[in-house]
Amino acid sequence: MVEPFLELDSVDKDFGSIRAIHDLSLQIPAGEVTAIIGPNGAGKTTLFNLLTGKFGPTAGQISFRGERIDGRPPHEIVEMGLARSYQITNFFPELTALENVRLAAQARYSGFAPQNFVSHYTDLDEPLEIAYDVLQRLELESIANEVASTLSHGQQRHLEIGIALAVAPDVLLMDEPTAGMSPDETGETKELIQELADDLTLVIVEHDMEVVMEVADNIAVINRGSLLATGSPQDIQSNEAVQKAYLGGGAR
Numbered sequence: 069m070v071e072p073f074l075e076l077d078s079v080d081k082d083f084g085s086i087r088a089i090h091d092l093s094l095q096i097p098a099g100e101v102t103a104i105i106g107p108n109g110a111g112k113t114t115l116f117n118l119l120t121g122k123f124g125p126t127a128g129q130i131s132f133r134g135e136r137i138d139g140r141p142p143h144e145i146v147e148m149g150l151a152r153s154y155q156i157t158n159f160f161p162e163l164t165a166l167e168n169v170r171l172a173a174q175a176r177y178s179g180f181a182p183q184n185f186v187s188h189y190t191d192l193d194e195p196l197e198i199a200y201d202v203l204q205r206l207e208l209e210s211i212a213n214e215v216a217s218t219l220s221h222g223q224q225r226h227l228e229i230g231i232a233l234a235v236a237p238d239v240l241l242m243d244e245p246t247a248g249m250s251p252d253e254t255g256e257t258k259e260l261i262q263e264l265a266d267d268l269t270l271v272i273v274e275h276d277m278e279v280v281m282e283v284a285d286n287i288a289v290i291n292r293g294s295l296l297a298t299g300s301p302q303d304i305q306s307n308e309a310v311q312k313a314y315l316g317g318g319a320r
């Protein structure tokens with residue numbers, strides 16, 4: 069039997085009287101690109117927050133390689149191999165690109181708990197080598213020594229991906245990787261996603277349907293907190309319920 073990889077089983081998430089996620093069961097396969105799409109307010113970000121341990125589910129279970137992850141703190145989930153890059157820029161703006169990635173790489177050695185994250189900052193050479201490798205992979209080596217706040221929006225978003233990659237994850241969760249990007253930056257990001265997909269499992273929340281249709285192997289459509297459909301990009305494009313949800317739901 070194939071072991072389930074990343075799996076949600078009958079998950080609910082309530083915020084007070086709002087049920088943001090309702091009886092959601094979803095299996096995310098290893099080694100593929102899965103896109104989570106849905107109209108505004110459908111629950112996509114909440115789903116990411118559940119997968120990364122920012123929130124615990126109100127009901128149901130979430131497991132990764134057969135082990136429960138719901139109820140674990142975010143740093144333990146990162147340690148297990150699930151990393152996230154953010155929709156909103158999330159780095160130390162006054163540090164250089166290299167220092168930002170090195171800090172994340174260092175957590176591999178010092179542990180992922182927040183209190184360890186910035187300690188022993190210059191102790192090890194390996195994190196520096198990892199950081200250079202990651203920046204090279206992202207084609208950011210030329211701006212390695214530039215302060216993060218001075219980078220272009222596209223470079224900053226790629227730097228965030230680098231910070232997530234530096235912890236050597238098996239699964240990378242990408243929250244709107246092309247948000248706010250120019251057409252050129254979006255094209256570069258699409259290529260980067262395709263390159264990362266060679267050796268990582270990717271889960272992507274993305275509003276740009278052109279990007280989704282090009283990079284995704286599987287798509288899960290969420291509507292009002294529930295799973296509306298899953299399938300290949302072709303299946304989803306021709307799914308009437310999906311079209312209706314988008315027309316009625318005001319998707320961007």
Ligand SMILES: Nc1ncnc2c1ncn2[C@@H]1O[C@H](COP(=O)(O)OP(=O)(O)OP(=O)(O)O)[C@@H](O)[C@H]1O
Pocket residue numbers: 083086087088106107108109110111112113114115
């Ligand atoms: N921390 C929170 N507290 C209260 N309500 C929340 C919280 N986070 C999300 N919600 C509510 O849960 C529902 C789902 O929101 P969520 O942000 O997950 O949707 P989304 O699909 O990511 O939307 P978008 O595409 O606009 O980013 C919404 O009704 C939202 O208002």
